[in-house]
Amino acid sequence: MYKVAEMKAAEMFSLKGRVALVTGASSGLGVQFAKALADNGAAVALAARRAERLKALKDEIEARGGTAIAVEADVTDPAAMGRAFDAVEKAFGIVTILLNNAGIAHGGRAVEMAPDEWRRILSTNLDAVFFWSQEATRRMLAAKKQGAIVNIASVLGLAVAKGAVAYAAAKAGVVQVTKALAVELAFKGVRVNAIAPGWFITEMNDDYLTGESGAAIKREIPMGRFGNPGDLDGALLLLVSDAGSYITGATIVVDGGQVIQIKG
Numbered sequence: 465m466y467k468v469a470e471m472k473a474a475e476m477f478s479l480k481g482r483v484a485l486v487t488g489a490s491s492g493l494g495v496q497f498a499k500a501l502a503d504n505g506a507a508v509a510l511a512a513r514r515a516e517r518l519k520a521l522k523d524e525i526e527a528r529g530g531t532a533i534a535v536e537a538d539v540t541d542p543a544a545m546g547r548a549f550d551a552v553e554k555a556f557g558i559v560t561i562l563l564n565n566a567g568i569a570h571g572g573r574a575v576e577m578a579p580d581e582w583r584r585i586l587s588t589n590l591d592a593v594f595f596w597s598q599e600a601t602r603r604m605l606a607a608k609k610q611g612a613i614v615n616i617a618s619v620l621g622l623a624v625a626k627g628a629v630a631y632a633a634a635k636a637g638v639v640q641v642t643k644a645l646a647v648e649l650a651f652k653g654v655r656v657n658a659i660a661p662g663w664f665i666t667e668m669n670d671d672y673l674t675g676e677s678g679a680a681i682k683r684e685i686p687m688g689r690f691g692n693p694g695d696l697d698g699a700l701l702l703l704v705s706d707a708g709s710y711i712t713g714a715t716i717v718v719d720g721g722q723v724i725q726i727k728g
Contacts, residue, residue: 476707480505483556484704485548487539487596488566490517492666493616496693497563500700502530506561509552511537531556539566539592545599553603560611561704562600564593564638567616574629582630589634594641601645601654610653612704615642617660617715619723635660639715646713655712657703662719664691686721 484501488494490512502508502525510518510532518534525532533555537544552559567589570581593615604611620628621635639658646656663681665673673681673690682690699716702708717723 471706473707477701477705478505479561479701479705482506482561482704483509483552483559484561484563485509485511485535485552485559485600486563486565487511487537487592489521490514493661493664493693493696494563494565495521496696497565497700498532499525499528499530500694500697501561501563501704502532503528504701504705506704507531507556509533509535509548509556509559511535511539511548512566513538539596540587542595545596549599549603558603558607558609559600560604560609562596562611562613563700563704564596564613564615566592569628569631571627573627577630585630586634586637589631590637590641593638597641597645597656601649601652604654605652611655612708613645613654613656614700614703615656615658617642617658619660619662619717619719622660622715622717622723642715643713650712655703655708657708657711657713658715659696659699659703660715660717660719660723661696662691662717662722664693664695684722685719686724689720691718691720 479501484506486494486498486508489498489510498508498510498521510521512518515536522532522534535548535551537548549559568585570585597613600613615638617638618635620632621639624632642656642658649656663673696718699718
């Protein structure tokens with residue numbers, strides 16, 4: 465009962481023997497997430513559409529002493545999802561850590577948003593989170609395995625900004641899906657949590673955040689800077705390791721105090 469409390473920090477956060485699958489692993493925060501999981505002992509499956517980038521990340525992780533495979537997959541394609549999980553199981557065994565990181569952004573006025581653009585954003589940012597979580601859970605339960613699912617939400621799922629209606633709606637949905645799954649799966653040994661990052665410079669927003677708009681946003685962040693990719697490692701490792709064994713249904717905000725200030 466008190467096993468975790470008696471463990472040293474290195475043991476509590478160790479992921480040795482765990483099998484992790486990271487979606488959206490070919491760029492941005494997904495690259496850092498994959499490295500953090502591998503550096504702490506997990507065998508990591510890298511899933512995304514850009515095979516060449518996945519191969520490069522796989523090679524880098526292995527050069528650092530980690531274990532990884534690259535799995536080409538579009539998160540909106542159910543068949544690709546099934547093939548991805550099959551490939552991971554063949555290489556490493558049942559996925560016990562799922563990180564739903566894949567996402568796309570958009571910008572523009574709500575009144576001008578086309579239906580297919582709305583559907584594209586929701587399909588990648590929300591639908592895929594649910595269906596990949598569902599598939600991972602089904603396989604864990606069938607194998608009588610316990611595990612952890614972490615969904616990447618956003619501060620825009622907690623407080624809105626102009627020009628991001630579909631993204632904000634999807635990320636708010638991620639927070640609620642996280643809570644709902646956590647309630648259903650807790651007694652089965654599958655923990656489900658979310659991380660809500662604030663502004664982090666990635667390929668997806670580099671042009672925007674490095675210009676005048678970015679400077680204005682930075683002034684509104686209490687800590688006075690954008691996040692560095694490694695700033696999310698602590699929250700991730702807490703939620704997927706034994707250190708977070710009694711945490712489920714939570715959304716950890718990592719934003720330098722931004723949402724506190726938005727909410728006043």
